[in-house]
Amino acid sequence: MLIINNMRYYLPRQEKYWYVLAISFGLSVVWLLVVRLLLWALFKNETVYLAMVNVSSTVRYAVAFLMLGCMTTLCLLWYTQKEQKEMDARKTEAENLAKEAELFKLRQQLQPHFLFNSLNSISALVTSQPEQARKMVHQLSDFLRGTLKKEEHQVVNLDEELQYLELYLEIEKVRFGHRLSTQIDCEEICKLLKLPPLLLQPVVENAIKFGLYDTTEDVTISIDAKKINNDLVITVTNPFDPETSSPKQGVGFGLSSVQRRLYLLFARNDLLQTKAENNLFITTVKIPQV
């Protein structure tokens, strides 16, 4: 029992098989002493029997050691295999989800409002401001190319991801004119920190959806990146209208997919946090640096 419990909570790494030996050795000694004391107490008067016990202790020690050793090895194998299975399952699920997120992303961008409305803006600019129209065609192309390219990479640098988000925000700025302003603050040391690709996109989209699509005033959306301990901490802030949208409803679909992805990658549920403060909606994403 002791061994099984021990193995459940502490699984020795490959190089540490001496641990198996040590634990078997130690337990055998303990076992021997316990038996000896017990027998001494039970058979105080039978000196012959006790002498025999004394003589046979080496043999009994060997037997106990072998048995315990076998048990420990078996447990070790069993739990190692179990852990391996769990890890595999999590990995495949993480990969699937990343793929799904990408597909969802593509569908969303290639299909409805964003793309068509952007094209409509270009159509408007063509006659009045042809230079601006051309610029927007380039921005839109770069943005779409970005979504296609990311498939190959497991992690990207923060500055790459931010450039990409900026592209998206620039396009929205053309659509909504002066109404949207953005503020991106990124500490120099954060620029090369790693994060999963397209992880921030749904967070920023969510900020745009509630901050820009659902309000009529001028809005500022800010993105702030810091390094705290060993985590990359990104904060996205957007205003919202408490009358038409209630953030109480929990994290929306876009954000819950981010949360799920973070869980599958880091096995933690506390990496995405949201709060509402004076008509500001604040989303914080923590990305542990491995």
Next chain:
Amino acid sequence: MKTLIIDDEPLARSVVKEYLKDFPQIELMQECSDGFEGVKAIQQHQPDIIFLDIQMPKINGFEMLELIEKPPLVIFTTAFDEYAIKAFENHAVDYLLKPFSKERFDKAIAKFLDQNNTATSKNNTQTLLEAVPSSPVQNNRIVVKTAGKIKIIPVEEIHYLEASDDYVKIHTKEGNFLKNKTMGYFEQTLNPDQFVRTHRSYIVNVQLITRIEPYEKEGYLVILKTGAQVPVSKNGYAKLKQVLGM
């Protein structure tokens, strides 16, 4: 003839404005960047035709139209809304999918001028509104006008609905509001697990029910947390039992 453009994107409005230059008989009175401005401008200018976007901040195009007693003829301009397109195919003057060409726009105007000449009744838009339950995503709220102000009621805040002549009276903790829709409309669009039509003239939010008491013969009364009493018919009682799992 007078017109308005209602769209939250300035560039989208400028396309329509540009295309309209070829039709000097149609005078652009005002451009509006959201539904609230739209309601005001329609009342002020009484336009013959409006160009209306559907996805807009705070209240969408359909919700805006619901607030106007005699809505003008409408040409929808929208990026992508499969559901809405299907629904208003038969009712709106026309709908333009962004980005649209000048030719397509001219066609829509021709259609409007045609309808306007033959004076096909203006209640077309009214018919359209009855056919379109706002849009499936927006059923979690109801927009009403009260004392000249626009109020957005999240459905969770509805206590119960009561038929009142041609209107439906919406009872909430902030008081009662009238909406020019039918009981049938609400029965269809509200979540049937949360709202039950207990009576020909009543729909109740089941989450607020504290108890049900017999009342007169074959009838019942539902008592809400707020103390309000809502009649339940024999049919209504059967429906209620099903939803509450009694």
